[in-house]
Amino acid sequence: MDYWSNFPYRWGKINIKNIIVKYLFILIFTLISFSVSAQPFPIPEDKEVSYDVIRKNKIIGSLVSKFVQNDNKLILHSVLSIDVKILFFPAYKFFQESKETWVDGNFVSIDGFTDFEDDREYKISGNVTDDYFVAYGMDGELKLDKNILPLNYWNISMLDKEEVFDTQKGIVRKINVKKLNNEKIELNGKSLNTEKYLFNASKNPKDKGPFPEYTLWYHEKELLKMEFKNPKDKKVIKIIRNDWGK
Numbered sequence: 001m002d003y004w005s006n007f008p009y010r011w012g013k014i015n016i017k018n019i020i021v022k023y024l025f026i027l028i029f030t031l032i033s034f035s036v037s038a039q040p041f042p043i044p045e046d047k048e049v050s051y052d053v054i055r056k057n058k059i060i061g062s063l064v065s066k067f068v069q070n071d072n073k074l075i076l077h078s079v080l081s082i083d084v085k086i087l088f089f090p091a092y093k094f095f096q097e098s099k100e101t102w103v104d105g106n107f108v109s110i111d112g113f114t115d116f117e118d119d120r121e122y123k124i125s126g127n128v129t130d131d132y133f134v135a136y137g138m139d140g141e142l143k144l145d146k147n148i149l150p151l152n153y154w155n156i157s158m159l160d161k162e163e164v165f166d167t168q169k170g171i172v173r174k175i176n177v178k179k180l181n182n183e184k185i186e187l188n189g190k191s192l193n194t195e196k197y198l199f200n201a202s203k204n205p206k207d208k209g210p211f212p213e214y215t216l217w218y219h220e221k222e223l224l225k226m227e228f229k230n231p232k233d234k235k236v237i238k239i240i241r242n243d244w245g246k
Contacts, residue, residue, distance in 0.1 A: 039074070040105045041155045042222050043067045049154070049222075053082055054238040055230075060084050061094075063239055065154060076100040076152070092117050098124070098167045100150055107149055110135075114168045118208075124170040137170010138206060144172060151175075151201070153214070156221050159197060166201075173201040173211065185217060185225065188244050192219045 044067070053061035061082030068075040077099050084092035098112035112124035126135035132143040144165065149155065151164040151173065158164055159177045166173050180196040199214040212228040227238040 040102055040107070040157065042220070043069070043074075044222075048243075049241065050243045051239045052242045053080075054240060055084065055235055072104050074102040076102070076154070078152070078154075096168055098150075098152075100152065100167075110150055110165070110167060112167050112170075122169055124167060126165065126170070133165070135165060135170055137166075138204075139171050142170075142172065148172070153199075153216060153226055154223050156218055156223070159199070159216075164201075169204070169206075171204050173204070175202070176200045180215075183217065187224055187241060188246070190245055192224065194219045194224060 047067040047069070049065050051063040052059045053063060061080070063078065063080045065076060065078040068077065078097070080094070080096040082092065082094040083090070093115075094117055095115040096112065098110060100107065101109040107128070109127045110124065112122075114120075114122045114124065122138055124135075124137045126133055126144075128134075128146050131146065133146045133148050135142045135144060148163065148165050149158045149161055151166050151168075152158065159175075161175065163172055163174045165171075177200075178198040180198060182193060183196045184191055184193055186192075194217040197216045197218075199216055201211045203211055209231040212231055214226055214228045216223065217225040222241075224241045224244065225239065227236055229236050
């Protein structure tokens with residue numbers, strides 16, 4: 001049998017193989033695209049980000065966030081710990097731990113705990129139901145818009161919202177965000193172009209002071225730096241990424 005007499009059979013095999021390869025490629029590409037688009041915010045390669053909390057050029061605390069992925073579920077576990085000492089004596093302490101759960105890119109629940117320096121403690125929780133996001137915190141039970149986002153500066157898409165769920169106290173705050181001119185900053189010996197924002201939020205009647213104005217710097221949607229002025233002593237607090245490029 002010569003080559004041409006076998007042509008229909010050979011072409012059929014090649015054609016079927018090409019079709020299978022083509023659809024496998026489409027399937028894989030679709031899955032990858034879905035995985036990327038389903039992520040509500042960037043996830044670092046090592047699944048962790050770390051920041052130094054700085055006051056008067058001294059490190060007074062840390063912020064560490066870990067990203068735990070399991071199929072379509074993502075848990076963002078964050079711990080903020082601050083300990084200020086004056087002449088070796090404790091002057092100020094603050095601790096916050098929160099666990100956000102996201103499924104298919106949607107915020108579905110939160111559990112958290114906040115310990116302020118004046119013995120105020122808040123247990124925070126919230127879950128999405130069919131109609132609401134039902135939360136518990138400083139103001140008791142709240143039934144909120146089921147699409148509300150938690151106040152987490154890592155998530156740059158939060159800046160587009162009109163109100164957010166404050167994860168320190170379990171309350172709702174209206175927010176106002178202003179885009180500033182892009183700025184080049186130095187971080188760990190590298191010069192980076194960043195998007196810069198001013199972030200303000202409404203005051204709750206139970207707050208013991210105004211909500212501080214935050215300045216935020218993002219590079220490729222990742223939070224690199226933020227700072228605010230402490231309403232009490234007017235000192236600037238900086239929170240700066242310490243693991244960038246490592």
